[in-house]
Amino acid sequence: MNKNVNEIPYKIYLSEDELPKQWYNVRADMKVKPAPLLNPGTGQPMTAAELEGVFCKELVKQELDDDTAYIDIPQEIQDFYKMYRPSPLVRAYCLEEKLGTPAKIYYKFEGNNTSGSHKLNSAIAQAYYAKKQGLKGITTETGAGQWGTALSMASAYLDLDCKVYMVKVSYEQKPFRREVMRTYGASVTSSPSNTTKVGREILEKFPGTGGSLGCAISEAVEDAVTHEGYRYVLGSVLNQVLLHQSVIGLEAKTALDKYGIKPDVIIGCAGGGSNLGGLISPFMGEKLRGEADYQFIAVEPASCPSFTRGTYAYDFCDTGHVCPLAKMYTLGSEFIPSPNHAGGLRFHGMSSTLSELYHQGLMEARAVEQTSVFEAAQEFARIEGILPAPESGHAIKVAIDEAKKCTETGEEKTILFGLTGTGYFDMYAYAAYNDGTMTDYIPTDADLAASISKLPKIK
């Protein structure tokens, strides 16, 4: 507890003039670029014109831009960032001491805003470009609810209409998430719903389904393309999202550089890849340019193991198959993790950019079981005082594992991990953990083979 002799503070905050003025696009430094989105009808790369029916114009430009390394952050977005950024880079002195590890542990904490996670970084960017395009509103899906909350906040700020399709199980299990979105003026619909064609079809095919991210995406896309003045926005997976989320890594790198600290291991949880991609981007850029080396670890739930047990192939991003095809590590678009899986990181696929980096052997991945995640999350909460989101717990679990290895080997590794958010709306899951009723689930090889066998055939 008595560590203040150390010259590195508990929390490194950047000043406002040190905040990033440009996002960093890691694709610019990749020799082999992520595979393009394909039109499922023609099997050809999606053109800007095709994408602009679904997405905002400027965001399509960002999505397709594999070459520009730095993209200016509009002043209005920079100003919004100042309301809740910089996020602190925290030195986990207390955790280090309790673990008795020689490792130095840092985490970039993105939970100090009302959306409770890093999602706001891309939400405000996407809402801003929608507003600038003169749109009436935007549609989206949300699973655990962090993205929907973030988009509601950004939309309220910009006076944009915001329609959120919330995965039915979350809608019912997280009424408070729903209320936060309503407080920010969003309309929230339980998905699958009767309000869309694709929703009605899914309900007919799977009556009583609890829904999935893939279903909710399909509904939100249909809503956007069938209503004048609306576009669809997505909180993860897409290249543009990783671009916006690069503020996490850029801030972290600036803060570390100020103190001459170079991390050895960089760890993030991975569902669709928004946080991990954002955190590692500038560090991966250095690795790609041969300027530095880092070990990157993606942590995913054992119940939805896209990287570690998926296949690298073109697949649909959504259950209703209304979206373009993306080449990614995927478990198949019909894969739905067991309902006993708490929290987010439930997407069947993965960011195309991260998939390509993983495919090239530039990063590793580990799958962890949820009881071990909650054990680590609870330990972390008691020691570091922050109650983490279950998603963040995945990164914490592996960070603690790595720190414990250092205790054994005596290595003084510097570990950086992304603490994506807080768990205040996940207390049912914590209660299950505390009551001892939480179980683990690992899909069988047969389960995965069945869903992967249904991958689309490219024309």
Next chain:
Amino acid sequence: MNKNVNEIPYKIYLSEDELPKQWYNVRADMKVKPAPLLNPGTGQPMTAAELEGVFCKELVKQELDDDTAYIDIPQEIQDFYKMYRPSPLVRAYCLEEKLGTPAKIYYKFEGNNTSGSHKLNSAIAQAYYAKKQGLKGITTETGAGQWGTALSMASAYLDLDCKVYMVKVSYEQKPFRREVMRTYGASVTSSPSNTTKVGREILEKFPGTGGSLGCAISEAVEDAVTHEGYRYVLGSVLNQVLLHQSVIGLEAKTALDKYGIKPDVIIGCAGGGSNLGGLISPFMGEKLRGEADYQFIAVEPASCPSFTRGTYAYDFCDTGHVCPLAKMYTLGSEFIPSPNHAGGLRFHGMSSTLSELYHQGLMEARAVEQTSVFEAAQEFARIEGILPAPESGHAIKVAIDEAKKCTETGEEKTILFGLTGTGYFDMYAYAAYNDGTMTDYIPTDADLAASISKLPKIK
């Protein structure tokens, strides 16, 4: 939205070496001191020896110390503070712009820690002294749940046993609060309970009661004094709590001084007075010493209006009458606000220190109705991006009122208010507001006269 031309940043963070190393005790600068606690049996001031049966020794010393202006913050507590402090002092540029006010609005935001409020500032101090005294554990009560959560966190950090009596209505309406406390290893009991004598008596007298803070205090005190190695701790009202909470005001003043800013109006919500007292302490000190003048406004709920409609007299702090008598503005110890009243600020009395300052005309008070509070809170959430606790909404309401007055008069007042915490566990109340089912309640003069008529007679 485009305010970055201004040289004052959106958020002023102090560096770790600028954090307070001493608490400030405002009583030292008061010519007329707050009235002492009395032994209800003898009518004589409580001695240290008598108080030490209930409270930790060092805390009793702080409670009775009317003379020492600055008290060292132990290094261990300073280190714990570094995990979540400094809290940001935020310039509400966005709110100013939307209100079109010439006023400059600042708020000290205490919600960026897992307890969700300023309560942690005193919780860690009280837990620390308990640990230092070699105690096994501490007992307390909690209403809205912020204090119980904070104490659970502090106790987990120090490996102290923590027993929380949670007001029954909150226990049932805020299951997630309860789960957070459990996650931090605390035992949480619905109050009134069958586990204490006073609880059983209250249950017998008022079967089916939803409980009150006053009941829960009685139970927690009884639990502490009947178990070896336990003491009782309290999150508000007491002098020691205002002392610990002075970190809020000290940080705010240091941050303002750095930019040469002098507030004209300082606003805080007031239940027992912990936040308000902490925020205003160093400023009030200047006023008491004749060095500066400020307008101080305490904001309380119209449904529990201790300052504005209470009487200044000796009263019990608890319903079971096991506590000493305190001289304070009170509505009578049997006063329980209507169950339709959301959130905290439900205590029938008020800090003795603040009561004396108010009695001397050094501060003002206003009572506001809850629908107007939620209206202000929701407006603030949408503009400033922070979803406030209902308690904090009281201060926001009056800060906005004051800023609007400036719009009319053209005065460029500088307004500082305390944003005590976040509302993530208060979404039932927000839902009621959003659904239009929230109502206001103002006790009748007859109601108040009835409970005030039962004030104890001093021997």
